[in-house]
Amino acid sequence: MQLSKYIILICLSLVLSNCGKTNTSKQTGLTINTTAKSLMLGDTLKLSINNPKKLEITGVSYKMNGEPIVNNKVLNSVTLGEKTITAVVNYNGEAQTITKLIKVFNNSIPSYYKYEVVNTYPHDITSYTQGLEFHNGKLYESTGQRGKSKLRRVNFETGEVLKNINLDNAYFGEGLTIMNDKIYQLTWQANRGFVYDVNTFEKLSSFKYGKSKEGWGICNDGKTLYKSDGTEKIWLLNSENLTEQSHIQVYTEKGKIPSLNELEWIDGRIFANIYQKNGVVIINPNTGGVEGVIDFKPLRKLVTQHNELDVLNGIAYHPKRKTIFVTGKNWDKLFEVIIKKQ
Structure with a gap:
């Protein structure tokens, strides 16, 4: 192997x-x-x-x-x-x-996972995808770029936008996660995240980052929020006051994994996109150890090739279907996949 x-x-x-x-x-x-x-x-x-x-x-x-x-x-x-x-x-x-x-360092070599595409759906080619997550069967998406950043609820099967709000031009949208009927959306360099009502998209509050200077990806385990900042660190946020309580560092048996981006909590593990690498690492949240890797690079060749096409980013777990959905920045397709450990 x-x-x-x-x-x-x-x-x-x-x-x-x-x-x-x-x-x-x-x-x-x-x-x-x-x-x-x-x-x-x-x-x-x-x-x-x-x-x-x-x-x-x-x-x-x-x-x-x-x-x-x-x-x-x-x-x-x-x-x-x-x-x-x-x-x-x-x-x-x-x-x-x-x-x-x-x-x-971690004491084991990461396992390699293969994937199989089981369905392909349309995706807005203008969306610079930063965050992706399912809630009650609907897909929620956060997109980036100043002047183009959005928060959306989408019918994943048709690509229809069911609800949309645009962020102020000063903000560059990043990852999102949903917990207790609230959407938590990050922005990149403004040191600020936003909290919305999941149904109405009404902005309920905002929060500042602590020692992490930037906002990249975010997920949750139902109690704690996990936030990446573009380094090897993942910060644990208190869900009550959104302060950074601690952090883990993501390592293999050889060294640290920088540029952690979009995050998704799947069956007790954190799945993380690696910026510019078109791949995903599977992380033990208790230690920061990388337990698995998935190379999604071939998917990029299956989408429409154009000047604005960028890297893989966006990973969402569908708990009822037990499948994973992935897309990328300015991709016109959303892929439903199953993964298998080799």
Whole structure:
């Protein structure tokens, strides 16, 4: 199986940055020793203090990303990505804080999924698709481009637009998701999302982003909202106040997956478009580990070729049919597919 080839083709322009960076004191020379600079999920993190000047150390306490951690910890219940190890070292009646960066990778190679097109439907060729989701059998779509951004309810079988509102020209529409009869729609660089009534499209409120500077894709598990920002990070938003509570970093066994775009929650996993790659990764939301990849690149050849044609973007799960719908930016077709693990 040419799995590594598919991973490279789809999404994995891996950026493996230096993860052994330390913050030490020139006076003491104390540094943190770890099992390795890079570890995998399930590895044991062994911690010790390098003490070249033979100081009398009376105590050491460790934290990982601000949370206490014990030595010889098995990394089987942590999220992946870059972590900051902090050690408070007590010596000679004094204390010094030192840090070291490590990275935790996934411990398995992503599975490769093939797809089969079971139906093809019309799609508005002028829609720069950013978000796609089903609710009560109707397809909801958010589109982008300033001056052209829209929120729509669509009959997916005919392409008929059942309801439409245009965003203000200042906003570049991005992903959407629906939870508790509310539509959550992101905008790109305005640091703002909107909340609408799912039936009337009445705008109920707006919310600002936190540490994530941009809005790309969004999905939900019925309780929590998950938001991408164009990096390897997916932010978890509190559904009550829409504040960012935490984030996961999406990693394979080799490195991080940047440019995460449109998101869809399917059977306990996050499916994510990779911007400019015409592919989708399947993510474990508990760890950020990539469990599967789907190469949808051949679909682009099945749509009308024109100057405005852009990449695959838009993935929606139909819970009753148990199929996945995908389209792209300025595509004139919407594809219903089933996927099979190879």
